Amino acid sequence: MIRLLVVDDSALMRRLLGGVFGAEGDFEVAFARNGDEALAEHARFRPDVITLDVNMPGLDGLACLDRIMLDRPTPVVMVSSLTADGAEVTLDAMGRGAVDFVAKPGGAVSLEMDRLGPLIVQKVRAAARARLRPTLRLAERIRARTGSLDGASAGLARKPTRTPAPSPRSAPLPAPGPPEGIVLVGTSTGGPPALDALLSRLPADFPWPIVVAQHMPGSFTGPLARRLDGLCALNVQEASRPMSLAPGNVYVGKGDADVTIARRWSGLVVQPVPARADYPWHPSVDRLVASALDLVEPNRLVGVLMTGMGRDGAETMSALRARGGRTIAESEETAVVWGMPGELVRTGGASVVVALEDIADALLEMVP
Structure with missing residues (x-):
């Protein structure tokens, strides 16, 4: 059985996702309504994979993801809106350790879930088998466990990066011309x-x-x-x-x-x-x-x-x-x-x- 934790503040989304994965027959599913509940379930249920809503009241998806990756790194699939802001936040989440993302259904959610359900299941199955690098945020995990990492330095208080600061370019860009390959x-x-x-x-x-x-x-x-x-x-x-x-x-x-x-x-x-x-x-x-x-x-x-x-x-x-x-x-x-x-x-x-x-x-x- 694949142990899946579904984290979403929407009761409808929890019910629909629960139905999708329950019908598969090889998922054991637990639920959390917000980031704080997710952390408690993460410790109690010890899931193999997590679907995590980006926008939640209180401890939001990014802050919750940070804590998961510092406490016990687990494959996470973000549930994101297909907007420009949603893309920025989701890419930030993947930089922090999330494995993949799925689009949050819009409009008639129940009908959209019928269409998106197979893709969501496929992505979550792949994430459950994903290999998280042992060095993923290792320095932060060590500092957190020794008490030398506060919430801000762990990324818990960070806002999504809107425009990354450009790195210095080592040389002027070549003039446009026919590529050799x-x-x-x-x-x-x-x-x-x-x-x-x-x-x-x-x-x-x-x-x-x-x-x-x-x-x-x-x-x-x-x-x-x-x-x-x-x-x-x-x-x-x-x-x-x-x-x-x-x-x-x-x-x-x-x-x-x-x-x-x-x-x-x-x-x-x-x-x-x-x-x-x-x-x-x-x-x-x-x-x-x-x-x-x-x-x-x-x-x-x-x-x-x-x-x-x-x-x-x-x-x-x-x-x-x-x-x-x-x-x-x-x-x-x-x-x-x-x-x-x-x-x-x-x-x-x-x-x-x-x-x-x-x-x-x-x-x-x-x-x-």
């Missing part, structure tokens, strides 16, 4: 912190553009790009329109759509395109890589597949390697969910398999 990055569950770890280790003068397909709703990819732009030396932007590919730039595919490489009179561009039903996840990693292979020599492409459930990207990145390209898979030891990179390894499509903190170095070795 392209790095294609795919990720899903646990992706935002993984992207932070990868991109923050690359210099501003990295010679190839980087295109990212991160499974996310459309209201989240813009805030994600802005957040990453403030945390790394590269120039990060959402590919919300056709954009010329240029070195020193990272293009995050717009959510609820797909992202592809295309050729215009001015050269190669990255562009959003309507999502296709034959690709189950969006932005689709497989569709991104396939579009690049149609236009760029494989030896001028590097694919990077990081944490995420499912197998999106494994087939096309395996084809990329078979045709002379290079690929990097995140190792099982660091991936929150070793679905996507694990499939790439199982199909023999990974040129190298490395821990998250070593992906940037591997990439720098592959890109001239």
Whole structure:
């Protein structure tokens, strides 16, 4: 049985989520109405996974998440609204240790839950199997247990970061020009912190553009790009329109759509395109890589597949390697969910398999 703690101040949401997971037959579910009750149930019930509402009276979702991660780190799926503010707070939560998020149903909640229920169950199952890094906020946990960490320094009094302070750029951005190659990055569950770890280790003068397909709703990819732009030396932007590919730039595919490489009179561009039903996840990693292979020599492409459930990207990145390209898979030891990179390894499509903190170095070795 999977022990699930549902934390939500809405009685209707608790009842609906309880019904969804109760019907699965292998969940034991406990409930909490606010952050304080959640902490008490966390200690008593010792859940395997938690769904945590962002907005609650009293101890809100972020403050509750901080305490969970300091007391006994447990996989947490945030329940968030699909608004700009909701995206900012949710990305902040993932930076603090949350594994994934699901959209809070709007409108006719009961009808929406019928539609969203299978996805919520899938995400919670994946989170229950997620691997939390032993070093996750380790210094804070030690200070909290020794009494040297107060609430403010633990993040309990912090507000969501609206605009991260930009990190110093190590060199001027390269002038736009035809790229010699392209790095294609795919990720899903646990992706935002993984992207932070990868991109923050690359210099501003990295010679190839980087295109990212991160499974996310459309209201989240813009805030994600802005957040990453403030945390790394590269120039990060959402590919919300056709954009010329240029070195020193990272293009995050717009959510609820797909992202592809295309050729215009001015050269190669990255562009959003309507999502296709034959690709189950969006932005689709497989569709991104396939579009690049149609236009760029494989030896001028590097694919990077990081944490995420499912197998999106494994087939096309395996084809990329078979045709002379290079690929990097995140190792099982660091991936929150070793679905996507694990499939790439199982199909023999990974040129190298490395821990998250070593992906940037591997990439720098592959890109001239």
